[in-house]
Amino acid sequence: MSIIYYRAMAGGVISLIIATWFYNAAGGFQPLLILAGLLFLSLLVLEFILSYSEVSLRNQYLIGYGGDALIAGLLIFATGGVASPFSFLSGLIIVASGLHAMRMLPQLVAIIACFGYLAAAYGDEWIAYHAPLDFQQALNALLQVSALLLVGGVMAYISNRHATLSASSDRMVRKHRQLKDLYDRVMQSMHEGMVVLDESLQLSDMNDAAGKLLGSLQLEVLLSSPALKRYLEQPQSVSFQCDYEHEGKMLLVRVTRLSAGHDATWLLTLVDISEVRKLERELIQQEKMAALGQMAAMLAHEIRNPIQTMTQGLEFVGVDASRDVSIKHIMHDEMMRLNRLASTMLDYAKPLNPSPVPVAVPELIISAVAQFEMSGAGHVHWECDVSRLQLDPDHFRLVLDNLLSNALANRSGDGEVRIEMHAVGETWSFSVCNPGQVPDDLKNRIFEPFVSGRSRGVGLGLATVQQVCRANGWQVDLMSKEASTCFTVTGAINTESSEDRTRETVEGNHG
Numbered sequence: 001m002s003i004i005y006y007r008a009m010a011g012g013v014i015s016l017i018i019a020t021w022f023y024n025a026a027g028g029f030q031p032l033l034i035l036a037g038l039l040f041l042s043l044l045v046l047e048f049i050l051s052y053s054e055v056s057l058r059n060q061y062l063i064g065y066g067g068d069a070l071i072a073g074l075l076i077f078a079t080g081g082v083a084s085p086f087s088f089l090s091g092l093i094i095v096a097s098g099l100h101a102m103r104m105l106p107q108l109v110a111i112i113a114c115f116g117y118l119a120a121a122y123g124d125e126w127i128a129y130h131a132p133l134d135f136q137q138a139l140n141a142l143l144q145v146s147a148l149l150l151v152g153g154v155m156a157y158i159s160n161r162h163a164t165l166s167a168s169s170d171r172m173v174r175k176h177r178q179l180k181d182l183y184d185r186v187m188q189s190m191h192e193g194m195v196v197l198d199e200s201l202q203l204s205d206m207n208d209a210a211g212k213l214l215g216s217l218q219l220e221v222l223l224s225s226p227a228l229k230r231y232l233e234q235p236q237s238v239s240f241q242c243d244y245e246h247e248g249k250m251l252l253v254r255v256t257r258l259s260a261g262h263d264a265t266w267l268l269t270l271v272d273i274s275e276v277r278k279l280e281r282e283l284i285q286q287e288k289m290a291a292l293g294q295m296a297a298m299l300a301h302e303i304r305n306p307i308q309t310m311t312q313g314l315e316f317v318g319v320d321a322s323r324d325v326s327i328k329h330i331m332h333d334e335m336m337r338l339n340r341l342a343s344t345m346l347d348y349a350k351p352l353n354p355s356p357v358p359v360a361v362p363e364l365i366i367s368a369v370a371q372f373e374m375s376g377a378g379h380v381h382w383e384c385d386v387s388r389l390q391l392d393p394d395h396f397r398l399v400l401d402n403l404l405s406n407a408l409a410n411r412s413g414d415g416e417v418r419i420e421m422h423a424v425g426e427t428w429s430f431s432v433c434n435p436g437q438v439p440d441d442l443k444n445r446i447f448e449p450f451v452s453g454r455s456r457g458v459g460l461g462l463a464t465v466q467q468v469c470r471a472n473g474w475q476v477d478l479m480s481k482e483a484s485t486c487f488t489v490t491g492a493i494n495t496e497s498s499e500d501r502t503r504e505t506v507e508g509n510h511g
Helices: 002-022 024-050 057-078 085-100 105-129 135-189 208-214 219-223 226-233 274-316 321-349 361-374 393-410 461-472
Strands: 193-197 203-206 239-246 249-257 266-272 357-360 380-384 388-391 417-424 427-435 475-481 484-492 506-510
Touching: 002 024, 002 057, 024 057, 057 085, 057 105, 085 105, 085 135, 105 135, 193 208, 208 266, 219 226, 226 239, 226 249, 249 274, 357 361, 357 393, 361 380, 361 393, 361 417, 388 393, 393 417, 393 427, 393 461, 393 484, 461 475, 461 484
Parallel strands: 380 417
Antiparallel strands: 193 203, 193 266, 239 249, 249 266, 357 388, 380 506, 417 427, 427 484, 475 484
């Protein structure tokens, strides 16, 4: 419809020019000018009707521009033939037809325009002088036709190129729409929430699943959570994930840096993991109950033997006075064994809340070694080049006592047990080593509860060591080879609270 509007405007301008400068001078050709105007109006009406018909757009344009070329020939005929000032109209019509990216249309319109121009030129000359064109007029007509054909060829090339680019553009547009439709279908079919943010953290796109998962939670509130805010302000990696709890719902939020333009800088993936976390808690509870049952069974088994021994001892007390002293010693040992068993169980089950304070490390080692010396253990050599550290003394003693007890119980023969305490840079470490080797089948399970290489062991000592180390941020490692076993505990030095580290090595040997 727009092409009809513009052509009507052009026709109106040309009609005004003809009425102003050419109508009075037309003489006997005035009726032809009026006829040309009526034909032009009829052509516009025909084009309007064809625009609502099933005639192809190419044919509509051919009828319109071809009719214009013939009407232009009629104007040329009525206004002087070869000398007519309206000869340029044919060229303008050819140029206009080449703007529609339709192959062959400019050539066809150029042929019609040439036919109309030649008919007008020869017809005007024959009616005026009853003679053909002279040489100069024929040459002018030939140049005009050549110009029209040249314009038609140039516009045909432009139209062909335009048509090729338009077809390529249409294919890209269709492909883009297909990809957009696919993107929309994928986004809507996903159960995970997908949120796309621009570089200023404003919402660019979001699927329905994200809206359902967020519920009443505002996106700005989610992004202002401390963990997400820290990452978005200073991203240290391409992606980051964290848990976010809202109204009893646990969401797993994963942030990925897209860098796909200003409108797609961040991708947030939301997954409801409430059921997963619930199952994890139930599984942990079941594991605790299983460990508790295993511990109860082990405790019952370990307690039964000392009680049996003490019961038998009580039966012999007073029967043979010469054996009373040895029986009392046996009963005392079994009672001490029960006490150690209860203490081990309590240490393992005790909640761990580290309370670091500045402590003298050599004093802790001396007291630990002295305790075992009183119970008859010997051959413990120790050395320490650390004076004071910021740590929990009870937890340090608990680790040291268990490692020392394990080393003394598992040493081969009467071999020497060694304790070494060192500090290097911002790290301290101590090792407890004994002669002997851990069996290969126990190395990977040595820190698990109830795993012991001794028939009389409970298997909680080293499990307690690992539990305490984890609570304090320490690392415990085992190295067992070449008939020697060493447990090494390392930790970071708190330089703000540690008072000093001596360069003098303190040594002790208890035997």
